[in-house]
Amino acid sequence: MITSGKWRIETVREIIQRLKSKPGALLPVLHAVQEYIGHIPDNVVPIIADEMLLTRAEVHGVISFYAHFRNHPTGKHIVEICRAEACQSVGCRQLEEHAKNTLNIDYQQTTDCGNITLEPVYCLGNCATGPSIRINDDIHGRVSPERFDELMGNCRQRLQEAG
Amino acid sequence: MSIKIFVPCDTTARSLGADQIATLIQAEALSRGIDITLVRNGSRGLFWLEPLIEVETENGRLGFGPVTANDVQTLFEQDFHQGQTQHALCVGLVEQIPYLKNQQRLTFSRSGITDPLSLQDYLDHDGYAGLENALIMTGQQIVDEVKTSGLRGRGGAAFPTGIKWQTVLDTPGEQKYIVCNADEGDSGTFADRLVMECDPFMLIEGMTIAGLAVGANQGYIYLRSEYPIAHHILNKAIETAYQQGYLGNNIRGSQKQFDLEVRLGAGAYICGEETSLLDSLEGKRGLVRAKPPLPAIVGLFGKPTVVNNVLSLAAIPYILDKGGQAYADYGVGRSRGTMPIQLAGNVKNGGLVELAFGIPLNQLMNEFGRGTRSGRPLKAVQVGGPLGAYLPESQWHTVIDYEAFSSEQAVLGHGGVVMFDDSVDMGDQARFAMEFCTVESCGKCTPCRIGSTRGVEVIDRIRAGERPDNNWQLLEDLCDTMVDGSLCAMGSMTPIPVKSVMKFFPDELRHGRQE
Ligand SMILES: Cc1cc2nc3c(=O)[nH]c(=O)nc-3n(C[C@H](O)[C@H](O)[C@H](O)COP(=O)(O)O)c2cc1C
Ligand code: SF4
Ligand code: FES
Ligand code: FES
Numbered sequence: 001m002i003t004s005g006k007w008r009i010e011t012v013r014e015i016i017q018r019l020k021s022k023p024g025a026l027l028p029v030l031h032a033v034q035e036y037i038g039h040i041p042d043n044v045v046p047i048i049a050d051e052m053l054l055t056r057a058e059v060h061g062v063i064s065f066y067a068h069f070r071n072h073p074t075g076k077h078i079v080e081i082c083r084a085e086a087c088q089s090v091g092c093r094q095l096e097e098h099a100k101n102t103l104n105i106d107y108q109q110t111t112d113c114g115n116i117t118l119e120p121v122y123c124l125g126n127c128a129t130g131p132s133i134r135i136n137d138d139i140h141g142r143v144s145p146e147r148f149d150e151l152m153g154n155c156r157q158r159l160q161e162a163g
Numbered sequence: 164m165s166i167k168i169f170v171p172c173d174t175t176a177r178s179l180g181a182d183q184i185a186t187l188i189q190a191e192a193l194s195r196g197i198d199i200t201l202v203r204n205g206s207r208g209l210f211w212l213e214p215l216i217e218v219e220t221e222n223g224r225l226g227f228g229p230v231t232a233n234d235v236q237t238l239f240e241q242d243f244h245q246g247q248t249q250h251a252l253c254v255g256l257v258e259q260i261p262y263l264k265n266q267q268r269l270t271f272s273r274s275g276i277t278d279p280l281s282l283q284d285y286l287d288h289d290g291y292a293g294l295e296n297a298l299i300m301t302g303q304q305i306v307d308e309v310k311t312s313g314l315r316g317r318g319g320a321a322f323p324t325g326i327k328w329q330t331v332l333d334t335p336g337e338q339k340y341i342v343c344n345a346d347e348g349d350s351g352t353f354a355d356r357l358v359m360e361c362d363p364f365m366l367i368e369g370m371t372i373a374g375l376a377v378g379a380n381q382g383y384i385y386l387r388s389e390y391p392i393a394h395h396i397l398n399k400a401i402e403t404a405y406q407q408g409y410l411g412n413n414i415r416g417s418q419k420q421f422d423l424e425v426r427l428g429a430g431a432y433i434c435g436e437e438t439s440l441l442d443s444l445e446g447k448r449g450l451v452r453a454k455p456p457l458p459a460i461v462g463l464f465g466k467p468t469v470v471n472n473v474l475s476l477a478a479i480p481y482i483l484d485k486g487g488q489a490y491a492d493y494g495v496g497r498s499r500g501t502m503p504i505q506l507a508g509n510v511k512n513g514g515l516v517e518l519a520f521g522i523p524l525n526q527l528m529n530e531f532g533r534g535t536r537s538g539r540p541l542k543a544v545q546v547g548g549p550l551g552a553y554l555p556e557s558q559w560h561t562v563i564d565y566e567a568f569s570s571e572q573a574v575l576g577h578g579g580v581v582m583f584d585d586s587v588d589m590g591d592q593a594r595f596a597m598e599f600c601t602v603e604s605c606g607k608c609t610p611c612r613i614g615s616t617r618g619v620e621v622i623d624r625i626r627a628g629e630r631p632d633n634n635w636q637l638l639e640d641l642c643d644t645m646v647d648g649s650l651c652a653m654g655s656m657t658p659i660p661v662k663s664v665m666k667f668f669p670d671e672l673r674h675g676r677q678e
Pocket of ligand 1: 315316317318319320321322324344345346347348349432433434435436437438470471472473475476651652653
């Protein structure tokens with residue numbers, strides 16, 4: 001996950017121009033912009049609107065409708081905890097309490113050190129081997145509180161190695 | 164001779180360490196000077212055994228599972244690669260495992276056997292036989308075959324697929340679309356994911372046949388963003404299909420065209436509802452449209468559109484290969500063919516069980532599922548996703564059949580079976596059903612948007628013992644209002660799980676779980 005804060009407006013324009021001729025291009029554009037920047041900053045909205053002949057309100061409306069799109073920066077890792085029924089049946093409510101307590105944040109918040117953003121998710125399709133969580137693009141199954149700590153440890157380690 | 168070793172590549176196997184195990188197996192083989200070919204196969208769907216490592220032997224494929232990184236060394240020490248069976252994790256010949264052997268896999272016949280990205284594997288296992296037939300049939304003949312099969316939509320509403328296709332075929336239009344609903348939002352379901360990750364060419368073939376049937380040359384797979392591995396595998400498979408002439412403007416030299424693209428959703432459950440999905444594909448907020456007009460007549464960008472679930476489309480290649488009647492020979496009553504049931508939640512042997520309709524739910528949970536994972540008594544089962552009823556023991560005899568479930572005020576839906584042991588507090592589950600609706604409502608109608616918020620509050624009051632009888636009555640009225648006043652099933656079906664708790668676990672809703 002790259003959220004370096006360094007992104008170029010020209011690249012954003014290039015991304016939009018590459019995709020905008022697709023039918024119904026707005027979601028693909030938003031995905032690509034978020035993939036590039038890590039979120040969709042408010043000051044990119046007018047550029048998207050302008051390039052795609054939409055109003056700002058339309059673009060903003062779409063961003064705010066979908067849980068996946070964010071207008072604010074996140075931590076270096078996004079940790080999503082599955083809150084849905086199959087994971088509830090094997091203890092995800094306890095897991096989410098544990099995660100919030102040990103990371104000392106609530107959902108949609110980022111740790112002070114800027115490493116981890118916690119998000120809820122409703123099913124990762126891993127429902128026979130829950131509780132399930134997703135760290136960036138990796139899904140983990142049977143995540144007990146201990147396993148969660150281990151995984152967070154790995155996260156920290158990777159960050160330290162990366163400097 | 165090189166020994167073939169299989170390490171599954173699906174989400175569940177990988178969520179339990181399959182990638183690391185694959186790397187370790189490669190390294191261990193190298194250091195021991197053993198010549199192996201490592202194949203990343205799909206999953207068999209026997210999830211409690213994942214990661215399930217298989218070795219090809221003269222007698223068939225020998226399985227070991229669930230393997231962890233720590234087991235790799237001892238597996239080699241005990242010559243698993245030579246077909247030795249003494250390792251504690253050996254589960255014998257995989258195809259002899261009763262869980263698998265006792266299934267009727269029509270749709271999942273290749274899952275776990277092949278390398279999902281190998282077109283050759285697909286062709287070697289009956290792949291594209293259905294398309295070859297379809298290419299020399301008329302659209303009407305294809306639609307008739309699907310009608311004969313009795314296939315009903317596997318996305319939830321169980322609408323006959325052949326009739327939907329007929330409407331699109333009969334609606335004039337230069338441009339028509341095939342849209343695959345791969346939003347699979349229901350908790351407890353993963354069959355769509357398995358199709359896409361373990362046998363993606365089957366879905367591509369099914370969609371191509373649908374295109375030929377109704378005269379559509381463009382397809383979209385609307386895939387939820389929660390499935391990154393499926394996304395990757397689908398894109399690769401589509402690329403291969405294009406390269407090998409199975410997609411594009413001259414499919415297999417027939418001069419017929421079908422193009423296909425994956426589009427990612429963005430974390431909205433409501434976008435699984437077909438009209439909301441279409442708005443989302445058009446680049447808008449996923450608001451539900453009023454029906455009529457049906458998407459079959461006025462669909463994507465206003466054009467006639469087939470919207471089908473992954474499993475519905477994945478059943479098509481078999482039907483066109485073996486004939487609609489061969490499919491219809493399975494099943495009971497008006498539920499024809501097979502249903503991929505997904506055993507999930509607190510289950511010992513969770514996974515995918517594809518069987519003809521007609522098997523009782525408790526047989527699935529006992530003979531296949533083997534009870535709860537915790538070993539505690541089973542208390543309730545939610546079938547059909549977050550909008551499905553919680554079934555108490557008195558309903559576990561219900562057979563897998565759309566009509567049988569409806570007559571119990573329950574929902575078969577997409578076939579997810581989520582098991583709960585006796586530690587569950589059913590009041591929590593009723594509350595969550597309302598809470599989920601507050602999170603996922605598209606916001607168009609008041610009973611759904613506001614009603615669900617009120618629902619959470621009323622349930623909290625009941626649980627706090629605040630004027631419980633009045634609030635109970637209020638909750639009942641609220642449920643009725645949601646059922647009557649909602650545009651789509653999000654709002655009108657959220658009361659189903661709530662009411663099932665009110666009916667079968669009333670004390671727990673009032674007083675909480677008693678030890
Ligand atoms: C709230 C809601 C969510 C739905 N989610 C899905 C879904 O994730 N996948 C799906 O195939 N159908 C879903 N459906 C059903 C679709 O609206 C539609 O019936 C289905 O895609 C039609 O395909 P089929 O006939 O092949 O089942 C959902 C319906 C509602 C009301
Ligand atoms: S019932 Fe809910 S989800 Fe469905 S259209 Fe109305 S507000 Fe939207
Ligand atoms: S919470 Fe700061 S490094 Fe993980
Ligand atoms: S309910 Fe958690 S992965 Fe499906």
